Amino acid sequence: MTQADVIHHRFAWRLTPARWVVAILSIAAILISVWHLEAERAGILIEPVPGTGSTPATVYRLPGAGPAPVVIVSHGFAGSRPLMQATSLSLARAGYAAVAFDYEGHGRNPVPMSGDLDSPEGTAILLMAETGRVIDAVLAQPWADGQVAIMGHSMGSYIAIRQAVVDDRLAATVAVSMSNDSITATEPANLLMIQGAWEGRLIPEARAALDLTDPDAAFGETVGEPALGTARRAVLAPNVEHVGVIWSPAMIEETRAWLDATFGRQSAAPVARMGGWIALLLTGIVALAWPLARLREKTHDPRPEPLSRNRFLVVALLPAIVVPLALSPVETQVLPVLVAEYLALHFAAYGALALALLWWWGELRWPGRAEAGRILMLAGLVAFYGICVFGLAMDRYVTSFYPIPIRLAVIAAMALGTLPYMLSDALMVEGGRAPLWRSLTARGAFLVSLGIATALDFDRLFFLLIILPVVLVFFLLFGMMGGWIGRATARPAGAGLGLGLFLAWALGVTFPMFQAV
Structure with a gap:
């Protein structure tokens, strides 16, 4: 058997006919969308x-x-x-x-x-x-x-x-x-x-x-x-x-x-029609993650033991109540981004409390060296796909997605919060294997916690209301993508960490900078 045959045996065969169809349709959607979007820019001097x-x-x-x-x-x-x-x-x-x-x-x-x-x-x-x-x-x-x-x-x-x-x-x-x-x-x-x-x-x-x-x-x-x-x-x-x-x-x-x-x-020239093609392009990029998640060597990793119903509800709901109450008296003014410090703290406290509960019940175990390497590699691939593939489309056709230097500190600070939060989220929903009601409960509780925080200090945290739709769209699109990866790899931690990095990046580059004077 040649090396090419081995690669085909270990990777390509993992794609079912349905996944091949989705891969082909996704690539076609991406190419057609880019062709139309670039055609709108053709003949225009942009400088x-x-x-x-x-x-x-x-x-x-x-x-x-x-x-x-x-x-x-x-x-x-x-x-x-x-x-x-x-x-x-x-x-x-x-x-x-x-x-x-x-x-x-x-x-x-x-x-x-x-x-x-x-x-x-x-x-x-x-x-x-x-x-x-x-x-x-x-x-x-x-x-x-x-x-x-x-x-x-x-x-x-x-x-x-x-x-x-x-x-x-x-x-x-x-x-x-x-x-x-x-x-x-x-x-x-x-x-x-x-x-x-x-x-x-x-x-x-x-x-x-x-x-x-x-x-x-x-x-x-x-x-x-x-x-x-x-x-x-x-x-x-x-x-x-x-x-x-x-x-x-x-x-x-x-x-x-x-x-x-x-x-x-x-x-009399025709107007640019970009909205539908942008939607098709981003849909194609997200959908392509479904077949790509299966391009891996076959493994026999066991499915993690699911949390009991009662323990899941405690991990999902307790931080939603405790975190906004505990952080309500905390005021910081370090990062030059509206409500960035609070949001990073909210993510970090929420994730830390959920992870602590999982550890207390023995549901959180430190992986061995080899397994940790696989988790980090998977996290890097997920973050790369979000930042460099999805992000490239966003930056060219939607909104600025690659940061100027001053925003790198904001991304790093946001990552200190989004990494533990998205890790806890991935473990709670078992990398996408948990029943749908668990995913809806866990993520809905987080959105409710941001709403509680805003209600407790509306004047200071009003701009969290603008973030709520962004987080909701992230859960709908990339939470689904994380589920595909988690189910395919049996490594929810890798998908969670990768999505945590991507979420930190997305928030850090898009939300306005503000410096009180």
Whole structure:
């Protein structure tokens, strides 16, 4: 038997026909998605904007074109430049120079947010000043014709509106998922408000702003004259919510038409359709983990003895009550990231208490040297797949996922918490072999514990509410992937540690940096 035959015998044969089908479909989904996403970028010049200081900024424009109107593209809270690519690419294809930048504390901007987050005159003023500096730098470029508008999503729309009220260089404002207290009947000039049709809480905000100009105006109706700067319009992007609206073709088409009306232009190029392909790409990457989990040498590792029902409930539920109560008086201000210290402590205390209970009952045993090596190797493979495969797709098409140096300390601190927590989680659910109700109980209890912590100190820990959906999505996608790996390897600790590293990375690179002054 040749070496190739041995490799085939030890690895490839482990894939059942169903896993081969999933592997082929996953790879096809990845390749097709990347092809479509790269096609959206083809023919567009994407380059840094000079003169913006510490603020990373990128211009999207047609190569070889003359000076054009500039559109400043502003992302929302916890976002970054790549998140707004669909709009930036579409506007560039329409002949505009679209300039996206990372706000302080976001993406690859090394300067943390600062000021008073609770005051409209606090952090917002500093972000407006940053926006103004970007506009100054952009208007000095040879590809800018002196005309400029601004478009923003969520937090970006809040800053865009306030900036447009005080900056008469901005001829039009597009506010997506907007909520603002600065709008008047006449300011800012040429205001387009776009809310997702599933953003029930924000739709009245657009209605109230429109009523200031014309209480009888309907959604989808333009009031005033764009040429005079008096235009107002509010529309609903169909079938999308607060995040999906970012990739909505209807939103992008409305934005482009509004800018065309403001600047007396006509655009006919198709808008970028990236949202569905991004979803397919990330789904393909996650799904590919199912057959990859079986590419290993056959082993006869015994299934760990499951916890009794009563012991499981104690390990799953006790930390959810004890940890938020015990940490409620603890206040730290070390890391330059909102609620990062508390979240790391919460993860660490939760995991430590669960592991201590497992050790007390003899369910946690230190592995031998050879077994420890296998566990660490598996953990490294899981972390590599999450950070370097899934992360590469995220960084190019969704949001900044590879850290600037200042965030490495945040990732390391988060790992001190996420490693013990994800290890305890993997052991509780037996690497995915436990009944579904146990997985739902264990992970639901952790989410409830974060909710309890927020309720105990709402002012300080409000931003934990933003993290809850992130952790939920992590459990749904990567918890499932960890289950595939745990069942295939009978080494839940390896899957848990690998996912702990990936979770620390994901939180450390995406959540905004903040430094109180």
